[in-house]
Amino acid sequence: MKKSLFLNKNFKILWTSQILQTLANTLLTISVMVNVYKQTNSVLGSGAVLALTSLAGFLSNLYAAKYINSFHTLALLRFVGWSRGVLTLILGGLIVTHFTFSFILLLIVLFVLNFIGAWYAPARMSVIPLIVEKKEYIRANGSLSVVNQILLAGLWGGGGILILLISPFAMILLIMGSFFVSGFLIYKIKLPHKDATLTVKKKAQPLWSSIYKSPILINITIMDFFEALANAIWSSALLLAFTHDVLGKGEDWWGFINASYFIGAILGGLIVVYLSRILEMKMGYIIALSGLSMGLFTFMFSTTSSGILALIFCLLMGPLYQIRDTCQVTVLQDIIKQSELAKVTAARNIILTPWTGVTYLIMGYLGDMLGVKFVFILAAALYCGSAILALSSKTLRNYNIKTVTEKKSNSIKA
Numbered sequence: 001m002k003k004s005l006f007l008n009k010n011f012k013i014l015w016t017s018q019i020l021q022t023l024a025n026t027l028l029t030i031s032v033m034v035n036v037y038k039q040t041n042s043v044l045g046s047g048a049v050l051a052l053t054s055l056a057g058f059l060s061n062l063y064a065a066k067y068i069n070s071f072h073t074l075a076l077l078r079f080v081g082w083s084r085g086v087l088t089l090i091l092g093g094l095i096v097t098h099f100t101f102s103f104i105l106l107l108i109v110l111f112v113l114n115f116i117g118a119w120y121a122p123a124r125m126s127v128i129p130l131i132v133e134k135k136e137y138i139r140a141n142g143s144l145s146v147v148n149q150i151l152l153a154g155l156w157g158g159g160g161i162l163i164l165l166i167s168p169f170a171m172i173l174l175i176m177g178s179f180f181v182s183g184f185l186i187y188k189i190k191l192p193h194k195d196a197t198l199t200v201k202k203k204a205q206p207l208w209s210s211i212y213k214s215p216i217l218i219n220i221t222i223m224d225f226f227e228a229l230a231n232a233i234w235s236s237a238l239l240l241a242f243t244h245d246v247l248g249k250g251e252d253w254w255g256f257i258n259a260s261y262f263i264g265a266i267l268g269g270l271i272v273v274y275l276s277r278i279l280e281m282k283m284g285y286i287i288a289l290s291g292l293s294m295g296l297f298t299f300m301f302s303t304t305s306s307g308i309l310a311l312i313f314c315l316l317m318g319p320l321y322q323i324r325d326t327c328q329v330t331v332l333q334d335i336i337k338q339s340e341l342a343k344v345t346a347a348r349n350i351i352l353t354p355w356t357g358v359t360y361l362i363m364g365y366l367g368d369m370l371g372v373k374f375v376f377i378l379a380a381a382l383y384c385g386s387a388i389l390a391l392s393s394k395t396l397r398n399y400n401i402k403t404v405t406e407k408k409s410n411s412i413k414a
Contacts, residue, residue, distance in 0.1 A: 005139050010131035010189045014124065015144060017185045021081070021120060022148055024178035026155040027162075028088060029053065031171050032110060034163050035095045039103075052107060053114045058353045060118035064346035069339065073123050073130075074186050080120045081183020085176045087113040092172030122349075126341040129333055130191055138283075138330045139276040145326055146269025153262035216335055217344070219393045220328060223386040224352055227291070230298070230382035232359040233375055234261070241372045242302075249307050260311045264318015271319055272326045283327045284390065284399035290324030291387030293317075295380045302376030331399060 005011060033049045068076070087109055094106045132140045155162075163171060232238065243254040272279060279286055294317055301313040336344050367375045391397050 005132065005136045005143070008132065008136075010191075011128075011140060013185050013188050014127060014131065015147070017077070017081070017182045018124060018144055019147055019151065020178040020182035020185075021117075022151045023155070024084070024088070024175045024182070025117060026152060027171065027178075028091075028113075028175050030155065031163055031168070031175070032091070032095070035168065036106075049110065052111055054353065054357060056111045056114035057118040058350070060115045061122075061346045061349040061353060064119050064122055065343055065350055068119065068122060068342045068346055073127055073342065074189060074191070076119060076123045077127070077186045078183045080116055080123070081179050081181075081186065083116050084113055085179035085183070087116070088172060088176040088179060092169070092176070095172070096168055118349075119346075122342040122345040125329070125333065125345050126338060127189075129338045129341065131189065134334065135280070136276075137333055138280045138326060139273050141326045141329045141333075142269050142272030142276065145322060146266055146273065149262060149265045149269060149322070153259070153266070214335060215393065216331065216396050216399065219389060219396050220332065221348060221351065223291075223389055224348075225355065226382045226386040226389070228352060228356050229359045229362065230294075230379035230386075232356075232363040233298075233379040235360055235363070237360075238363060238367055238372060238375065241367060242376060245372050246302075247305060247307050247310055253307050256307075256311060257314050260315040261318045264315045264320075265322045266318070268319030268322025269326070272323055279323065279327060280330070281400045283331055284393075284397045286327050287324050287331075288387045288390035288397065290320045290327075291383050291390060293320045294324070295382075295384035295387065298383055299377060299380035302373055302380060331396075 029049065036049055091106065091109050091113065094102075094109065128137065128140055166174070233242075239257065240251070240254050243249050243251075243257065247253065297313045297317045297320070301310055301317075304310055304313070332345070333341065363375050363379075366378070
């Protein structure tokens with residue numbers, strides 16, 4: 001008898017492991033940023049933490065895309081958890097001693113910690129098809145997403161207060177313990193086939209071959225380019241400028257708008273979990289319609305001068321984008337071979353991570369030159385352009401898991 005997703009022991013273990021990874025990683029970033037600022041009294045020094053994290057992630061994906069298939073996936077997940085736990089202990093020592101050894105050494109340890117951590121997401125994504133039935137992909141991704149959004153909203157909102165209430169030593173122990181337990185939990189995952197996660201190949205294929213071979217994958221990657229540029233409007237600087245210049249509100253409303261999106265994203269994750277059967281039958285259309293709706297609500301957001309309406313529009317965007325994002329991840333898991341999934345995920349990150357950084361510069365420049373309202377209207381057009389691209393692709397537009405599964409079954413029978 002096939003198990004329900006939430007009766008699936010392997011999935012619950014992976015779900016808990018990711019919670020601990022997200023908890024530890026977010027608290028670590030906040031803690032390091034706060035302590036660096038305290039010790040250096042420099043905004044640049046604190047900002048360097050995020051810059052270093054992004055750089056480590058980019059370089060890590062360069063290596064992951066090429067070499068991740070050489071490792072046993074579950075062993076890799078364990079290694080990530082445990083090694084980050086050890087490095088957190090070293091990092092904690094440097095923080096507690098107020099950088100007595102060297103601030104440069106602290107940055108090096110932080111870089112290595114984030115370099116290793118960037119392997120977790122591609123490896124975890126490739127494990128899901130091994131432990132979850134195809135019909136449960138979308139619910140699995142939705143449930144993982146919603147718990148991530150809740151944690152991120154709570155930790156970034158209250159992490160600073162938590163750091164004030166807990167001593168640096170206790171905080172380091174909490175983070176280190178979360179990483180170690182996350183790695184230990186992976187030991188409890190039992191796969192149906194002994195060598196299911198061994199993806200070593202005698203002859204490695206070119207890095208981008210899997211992307212070039214799939215029209216759907218190419219379309220989704222191009223759509224991500226459009227949407228990454230559009231998503232730049234939600235950066236702190238541009239959203240704060242919009243709140244001041246267009247809405248005529250202060251920093252408190254800027255915080256309300258951010259919170260409303262997070263609430264919407266959480267609702268979107270819950271919708272995915274409870275309506276997964278409906279969504280998976282029309283995933284291509286859902287992706288396209290979510291993009292069109294994002295464009296519409298972004299345009300309405302950009303043209304209103306009412307703070308209340310802005311909150312409502314932002315709240316409505318949260319579920320739409322969360323549903324679209326979850327459906328897209330599910331499509332990628334379905335069309336890419338399990339043995340290629342981690343590699344292709346890392347390869348896409350190589351393209352999209354640096355592009356995301358560039359988009360902030362582009363939209364920031366346009367905001368200064370043409371006004372913040374213009375960039376929000378431009379973003380609305382980009383969301384619509386992404387949706388039109390999805391609708392123009394017959395294979396993506398008509399995509400659903402059931403149809404693909406049936407075709408595969410018929411081909412096997414034949």
